[in-house]
Structure formats: structure tokens, C-alpha cells
Ligand code: SF4
Ligand code: SF4
Ligand code: SF4
């Protein structure tokens with residue numbers, strides 16, 4: 001595997017701290033995993049002390065439990081409820097404001113660009129999700145200026161997964177667990193005993209330039225082999241799998257499948273699945289005026305195909321039933337997304353399964369929708 | 376070129392309630408001065424000593440209808456108001472006092488008051504919309520002052536208020552709170568409750584109490600099944616749905632499915 005040999009070096013925790021310091025010195029805002037409120041969250045981190053060392057998670061449909069790990073690893077957990085879409089595509093963003101001053105209308109639509117982001121600990125499925133969001137926000141006729149700026153400036157430190165969560169199914173989606181592209185530096189945590197060490201590889205010049213400044217040594221062949229074994233072990237311990245059927249075409253011909261009724265009985269239409277999904281991008285544009293009526297604001301907020309108003313057209317919603325909304329979600333994500341964006345909308349991260357309060361399992365539902373066919 | 380708009384006459388009415396929603400209006404602080412620029416507070420017993428009679432462009436109504444006199448008064452208010460907006464769980468669903476709707480109100484009166492003969496009360500505490508047509512219902516116990524300002528701003532421009540009716544979970548996740556139901560197995564009404572409070576309780580590591588009432592399409596049965604699987608008893612499930620919005624139809628029906 002050439003990817004794991006490109007400028008392969010080994011660093012320890014001190015090297016990882018130097019990496020954070022180097023990125024911060026270069027002006028990056030460093031975001032990475034940390035423990036908050038019983039889950040892994042992506043937050044501003046300045047020190048390796050803030051990383052979730054010694055923590056792991058147990059995930060099953062509708063359940064997530066963070067617990068102390070048997071090992072002292074730094075990245076021994078799978079993805080938590082947040083994804084990188086939050087910093088790149090915020091849940092609430094003002095697109096423009098306009099006001100009347102001195103008898104003239106003044107428009108403020110300048111994109112708001114803040115410090116460049118360094119994303120630390122991005123998993124393979126998440127890199128795939130970023131690539132999908134790139135198509136959504138940058139692929140069309142009107143690319144999103146703020147997203148483009150944040151994305152172009154971002155420095156990505158990926159991590160090869162050493163632990164598959166109970167709801168992970170990246171292998172069957174061909175999106176992981178090995179990181180293959182879309183990063184600057186990639187880490188693989190070696191071993192589970194003693195002081196953590198990491199195999200580092202680089203994929204870009206920016207990555208190589210930062211790597212050069214760290215205290216490091218060239219990786220030995222056995223360390224490169226050990227890193228490959230870590231990924232192979234994770235690939236072999238996936239929590240679940242998508243069925244090996246042609247679900248894209250089966251879903252397209254099954255709008256009246258009885259399984260949708262069973263789903264409608266269970267689904268809360270709460271929208272948690274779409275909120276945690278790293279590729280879901282649906283928003284609502286809100287136009288508001290202030291009390292004086294002289295200032296107006298257009299705001300973009302995360303919305304969900306599970307909300308009634310999201311499908312509001314003149315006269316009412318075209319998807320008033322929960323059945324229609326759940327069907328829209330799965331069918332778009334898995335079956336019509338390929339036509340629209342040339343890729344599946346699902347990367348197999350399992351978040352929608354863990355964070356669904358009633359534990360609806362996407363892989364199980366797809367299997368059921370493909371297995372029995374109506375008439 | 377842009378003349379100052381004529382001041383709009385506003386009235387704030389109180390029925391059976393705790394005054395919390397009206398206080399949300401007084402709590403608007405800086406925005407209160409802006410409000411005073413565009414609104415004439417023509418009737419507001421909480422803040423003004425002398426009522427002004429006449430017609431009102433906008434009436435904000437707090438409280439539920441719980442006495443025969445109030446049932447008449449709300450009709451008079453409606454007649455004098457061009458636009459009527461209810462504030463909060465009492466005015467929108469009957470409030471916590473609607474717990475009486477599940478029992479015999481007369482027995483409470485006899486138990487609480489030394490001279491029950493002086494108490495004139497209705498059997499039920501009911502929402503304003505059960506008595507007169509309502510133009511907009513703002514949820515909450517109490518209402519969120521930012522949503523209140525949005526409703527007033529929207530009314531002044533004749534536009535639709537940007538008040539989503541979707542679940543609290545969408546707001547909770549937008550704010551990056553960790554889900555207390557999934558991560559800590561606490562009962563949370565967020566999936567069946569309307570957004571609007573800013574997900575205050577999950578933000579304090581507590582389940583949602585449902586004070587904004589049912590979301591647009593609440594699947595309470597599915598949520599109750601999930602909570603029962605976490606070990607929430609039938610009695611506790613009933614209590615969960617019977618608080619500030621106990622008489623909101625979706626919560627009332629669900630509470631009636633559970634109990635001792
Ligand atoms: S649909 Fe579910 S498993 Fe697939 S990417 Fe979205 S959250 Fe992850
Ligand atoms: S889905 Fe794959 S890449 Fe994503 S966290 Fe799980 S094991 Fe890692
Ligand atoms: S599938 Fe689950 S998370 Fe998604 S809307 Fe339905 S109940 Fe909520």
C-alpha cells in the first residue's frame with residue numbers, strides 16, 4: 001500500500017503536540033475530537049491533553065455510550081454525533097442583510113470568512129462525506145462562496161480508524177476505514193500499550209511542509225506493516241453492512257412497499273438522522289425584518305426533509321405524512337443522489353442509526369425494502 | 376421618502392396565567408424602546424396603570440379560559456382586535472391548570488377553598504382558540520422573547536413569522552447538544568415537542584419537558600414505546616405528557632394511554 005509509505009514517519013504525543021502548535025502558528029483554528037457531555041465532540045483544541053485519550057464508545061441502534069477504554073489509545077473511538085459539516089457549513093448562517101440609511105438601500109452580502117480551519121482526526125468516511133458536500137456546494141452553477149473559502153483553506157489531518165463502531169458500515173459503502181485521499185496528513189495509531197505512537201503519511205505539499213517541522217523519525221517496515229494491520233483489523237470488525245443487492249434500483253421501484261408503513265409507525269419525524277448525517281445539506285432560507293421594518297436579514301438554517309414546511313409549496317406540504325418524509329429521505333440519500341451528484345449520499349458512518357431515538361437501522365430497512373417486494 | 380410608520384395600537388390581555396409570558400415582553404430590554412417607537416401600548420395592565428379603550432390593531436393574549444366571566448371577556452377582546460395572537464402554553468393549550476380537565480374541578484374547589492360558594496369556575500381550563508378565532512399561536516412556557524419580537528415584527532410588515540413547527544431535536548442538534556436520550560438514557564420529549572426554546576433543557580443535560588407543546592406531526596406512540604423500553608413506567612409516562620401542555624390534543628391522547 002503505497003499510501004502508507006509516502007513520507008512515512010513515526011511521531012509520538014510530543015510530535016502530535018508540535019503538529020497542533022505548528023498549525024496554530026500558521027494561523028489555523030485547530031478543531032479536533034474531545035469528550036463533552038458523554039460524547040465525542042469536535043471542538044477547538046490547543047493541546048493533546050484535550051484529545052479523548054483512554055476513551056472508547058459502544059454504539060447500537062438508538063444508543064451511544066462513551067466509556068473508559070481498556071487501552072490508553074488517543075483515537076480509539078468511532079465517530080460521534082457531530083460531523084465536520086458543522087464548521088464548514090454552519091447550522092445558522094446570515095447570507096445577507098439590507099437596510100435603509102439616509103434614504104438609500106444598503107446591501108451587505110460580503111461572505112464572512114474567518115480563520116482557516118485545521119480539522120484534526122478526520123476519518124475515512126468523513127473524508128468521503130466532505131467530498132460529497134463539495135459536489136453539493138461547489139459543483140453547481142452557483143458555488144457557495146463561504147463554503148468554498150473554508151474548504152480551500154482547510155488543513156486536514158486524517159486518522160485511520162483503529163476501532164469500528166457498532167453501527168459503522170463503511171466497508172460495504174467502499175468509503176473506509178482506510179483514508180485514501182482528501183487529506184494533508186494521515187495518522188495511524190500504532191499499538192495499544194505504552195506511550196502512543198503514530199505513523200504519519202502525507203498527501204500534499206502543505207502536509208509535507210508541516211511534517212518536516214516535527215520531531216520524527218522515518219518509519220520502519222514493521223511499523224508500516226503494523227499500520228496496515230490496524231486498518232485491516234478495523235475493516236474486519238464492522239458493526240454492520242449494507243445488503244449486497246442492487247438497492248439503488250430496488251428502492252426506485254418500491255415507493256409502495258409495505259415496509260414504508262411500518263417505518264412510518266416507528267419514525268418520530270424528529271430529524272435527528274438528517275442533523276447528524278455528514279452529507280445532509282438541506283436548509284431553509286428565512287427572511288426576517290426588524291421592528292422598524294428598515295432592516296431585513298436572510299438567514300440560512302439547517303432544515304430537514306422530516307419537517308413539514310420543508311416540502312411546502314403554494315397551498316401546503318407535498319409530504320404531509322411521516323411515511324412520505326421517511327421515504328423521501330432514504331430514496332434521495334441512497335437512490336436518486338447518484339443521479340443528482342454522481343455518488344451515493346451515504347458514506348456508512350452509522351450516525352443516523354446511533355442517534356435515532358427509536359433506533360431505526362438504515363441497513364436493516366434497506367435490506368427489508370429490497371428483500372420482499374410488493375406484487 | 377420612508378415616512379415613520381404610524382404607531383400600531385397594541386393590547387396585552389391576561390387570563391388564567393402566571394404572568395410569565397407578559398414578563399417575557401417586559402424582559403425585551405433594549406428592544407422594548409424600539410417596540411415603544413412602533414407600538415402604542417394601549418392596554419397592558421402589567422406595565423400601565425390606566426387602560427385605554429377602543430380598537431386594537433394587535434392583541435396579545437396570555438392565559439387560558441377558566442371562568443364564565445373570562446369566556447365572555449375573550450369574545451369582547453376579539454371584537455375589539457384586528458389581529459389576535461396567543462402567548463404561551465396557557466393561552467394555546469389551557470396551561471398547567473388544564474390538569475383539572477382530567478378530574479372533577481368541583482372537588483378541587485371544595486378541597487382548597489374555605490367558602491367554595493364564592494368560586495365561579497368552569498369545569499375545564501381551555502385554550503383561547505376554543506372560544507374565538509386566533510390569528511397566530513406562540514408556544515412556550517413561557518414564550519421565547521426573541522420569537523415574540525419576531526411575531527410582532529412579522530405582524531407589523533404583514534409577513535409570515537419565521538417560527539418553525541418542527542421538532543425540538545432539530546434545534547437541539549443545531550446547537551450541538553449531546554442527545555440526553557441516546558447518550559444518557561434520560562426521558563426527553565424533544566422528538567414530539569415543537570422547537571423554539573433554544574433546547575434549553577438538553578443544553579443543561581436534562582430531558583425536554585415539552586413546554587412548547589406538540590410539534591407539527593408528533594408520533595407520541597413511537598416515543599412512548601422507546602421510553603418504556605428505557606424503563607419509564609406507565610405512571611411516569613402519563614406524568615411526562617401531563618404538564619404545561621397536558622390538554623394539547625396529542626399530549627392529552629397519549630397521556631390517556633398510560634397511567635397506573
Ligand atoms: S445516511 Fe446515516 S450512515 Fe449514511 S452517511 Fe448519513 S448518517 Fe452516515
Ligand atoms: S464508518 Fe469506517 S471510517 Fe467511519 S468511523 Fe466507522 S470505521 Fe471509521
Ligand atoms: S428515522 Fe429516527 S432520527 Fe430520523 S426522523 Fe425518524 S425517528 Fe427521527
Ligand code: SF4
Pocket residue numbers: 270272357543544545547548552553554555556557563564565566574577582583
Ligand atoms: S436531547 Fe431530546 S431534544 Fe435533543 S436530540 Fe435528544 S431527544 Fe431530541
